[in-house]
Each structure stands twice: as structure tokens, then as C-alpha cells.
Amino acid sequence: MLTVGGLTKRFGGFTALAGVSFEVAEGEILGLIGPNGSGKTTLFNCVSGALGSSAGSIRLRGEEISSLTPDRICHRGIARTFQIPRPFRKLSILENVAVAAHYGTNRHNTEAQARVRAREVLELVGLAADPEASPALLGAGGLKKLELARALATEPTLLLADESLGGLDLSEMHDAAELLKRIRRDLGITIVWVEHIMATLMRVVDRIVVLDHGEKIAEGRPHEVAEDPKVVEAYLGEKIVLA
Ligand SMILES: Nc1ncnc2c1ncn2[C@@H]1O[C@H](COP(=O)(O)OP(=O)(O)O)[C@@H](O)[C@H]1O
Ligand SMILES: [Mg+2]
Numbered sequence: 001m002l003t004v005g006g007l008t009k010r011f012g013g014f015t016a017l018a019g020v021s022f023e024v025a026e027g028e029i030l031g032l033i034g035p036n037g038s039g040k041t042t043l044f045n046c047v048s049g050a051l052g053s054s055a056g057s058i059r060l061r062g063e064e065i066s067s068l069t070p071d072r073i074c075h076r077g078i079a080r081t082f083q084i085p086r087p088f089r090k091l092s093i094l095e096n097v098a099v100a101a102h103y104g105t106n107r108h109n110t111e112a113q114a115r116v117r118a119r120e121v122l123e124l125v126g127l128a129a130d131p132e133a134s135p136a137l138l139g140a141g142g143l144k145k146l147e148l149a150r151a152l153a154t155e156p157t158l159l160l161a162d163e164s165l166g167g168l169d170l171s172e173m174h175d176a177a178e179l180l181k182r183i184r185r186d187l188g189i190t191i192v193w194v195e196h197i198m199a200t201l202m203r204v205v206d207r208i209v210v211l212d213h214g215e216k217i218a219e220g221r222p223h224e225v226a227e228d229p230k231v232v233e234a235y236l237g238e239k240i241v242l243a
Contacts, residue, residue, distance in 0.1 A: 001026040007056035016042045018214040029191045034211035040194045044160045048080040049073040075106040079156035083163045085143040087135035094131035104154030121149045140167035161193045
């Protein structure tokens with residue numbers, strides 16, 4: 001579904017991604033891991049068009065998308081969540097999601113249709129209790145759900161989820177992992193999931209790609225990757241949080 005080839009991103013003299021190649025198969029949940037600063041968010045930024053890449057190719061079902069603007073990439077069916085949620089604070093929870101349903105698809109949803117769609121998505125993520133409330137009232141778990149709802153409202157076929165469990169307690173983490181599984185199973189959405197909580201990630205993903213200093217150092221089934229000496233070494237000195 002997604003083919004990333006030789007993807008390179010430089011910030012001035014610093015190389016954040018150095019020739020990263022991998023594929024995402026239709027219907028899979030791919031885990032993307034690596035120490036802090038290894039390039040995970042930068043990779044999402046390049047695939048979603050938020051950042052232009054310095055070299056390499058990004059193909060969605062064979063079509064090159066690396067020169068498209070973020071709105072066009074979103075309309076083609078790639079949605080992403082942000083590691084740090086930044087909802088529109090002056091809009092309600094419902095309006096935040098309706099904006100995504102209105103502008104994020106090429107379905108030309110009217111405002112009323114967008115609101116209907118937003119309610120459905122809020123129901124799905126478990127945030128339908130008080131849709132007229134301000135997002136300022138949401139805690140960390142609620143903000144992550146809102147972030148996911150905004151992405152889903154654009155009706156993606158590929159979801160890039162960036163570190164969705166940070167700041168959540170154990171039961172919230174479990175719920176979030178179950179929700180991702182449900183999104184794949186019931187909506188048929190392919191998922192790339194960046195997550196630090198390894199134990200939770202390992203239970204959900206089909207495959208894992210590991211980045212370190214902007215390079216792909218390993219790729220494979222969760223148990224293979226966890227035992228890979230290069231992966232163990234890359235994580236030395238950093239605490240891997242086990243759920
Ligand atoms: N816009 C930017 N300008 C300069 N450096 C950046 C920018 N975005 C990310 N970086 C750097 O690129 C590296 C990778 O960052 P990031 O992709 O956020 O890592 P991760 O998500 O794996 O923690 C880091 O060293 C970070 O400081
Ligand atoms: Mg990051």
C-alpha cells in the first residue's frame with residue numbers, strides 16, 4: 001500500500017532520516033519504534049506532507065505522493081495524529097471533528113453532513129458523552145481520543161498514529177490499543193503506529209520497523225525484532241516502559 005524508498009530528510013547539516021526504505025501492506029498494523037530523536041515523527045511529517053523530503057520516494061498504491069501538499073495527501077486517504085494534540089480551543093469537541101470531516105475528505109460533506117459524521121466518529125472512539133464541551137476540559141486520554149477522531153473523520157485508508165499512549169494510565173493504554181485493533185478490523189484501515197510502550201505495541205502490531213539515528217536498523221515480526229542485538233543496543237541507556 002505504502003512504499004517508502006531511500007527517504008532522506010536533512011535539516012541544514014543534520015540528517016534526520018538517512019535513506020529509509022520500507023513497505024506497509026494493505027490491512028496490516030506496522031509498529032514504528034526507535035529511541036527519542038531517531039526520526040519517527042519526521043518520517044510521519046514527510047509521508048503526510050507536513051515536511052518536504054530531501055531525497056527518496058513515497059508511493060501510495062504505486063503513485064508518487066512526495067511532492068503533494070498535506071491537504072491533497074489527506075484527501076488521498078492518509079491521515080495522521082500528532083504526538084502533541086493541539087485542538088482548536090475555541091471550537092467544541094464536535095466542531096473539532098466536524099472540521100476534519102468537512103475539509104479533510106474529497107467527499108464535499110456539507111456542514112450538516114460533517115457534523116453527522118463527526119458524531120459517528122466520536123461514538124467510535126468513546127468520546128460521545130459531551131460533544132458540545134470544550135476540548136480544554138479533556139484530560140490526556142480524552143485529547144488522544146480527539147486526535148484520533150479528527151484523523152478518522154477524514155476517512156483514511158492509512159492511519160499514521162504518533163505515540164498515542166504517552167501520559168495515559170494502564171487501563172487507558174489497554175483501551176487505546178484495543179481501539180486501534182477495532183479500527184483495523186471494523187473499518188479496514190491500515191495503520192502505522194509509533195509507540196514507546198513496547199509491551200503494548202508488541203501485542204497489537206504484525207510487524208515492526210526500527211529506526212536509530214535516522215536509519216532503519218531492523219525490521220520483522222515483534223519477537224524477532226525484540227531479540228535483535230542491534231535493537232537491544234540502540235535502546236541501551238533509554239528506559240523501555242513495559243506495560
Ligand atoms: N523541524 C526540525 N528542524 C530541525 N531539526 C528537527 C526538526 N524536526 C526534527 N528535528 C530533529 O530530527 C531528529 C528526529 O526527530 P523526531 O523525528 O522528532 O524524532 P522521534 O519522533 O523519533 O523522537 C531530532 O534530532 C530532532 O531534533
Ligand atoms: Mg516523535
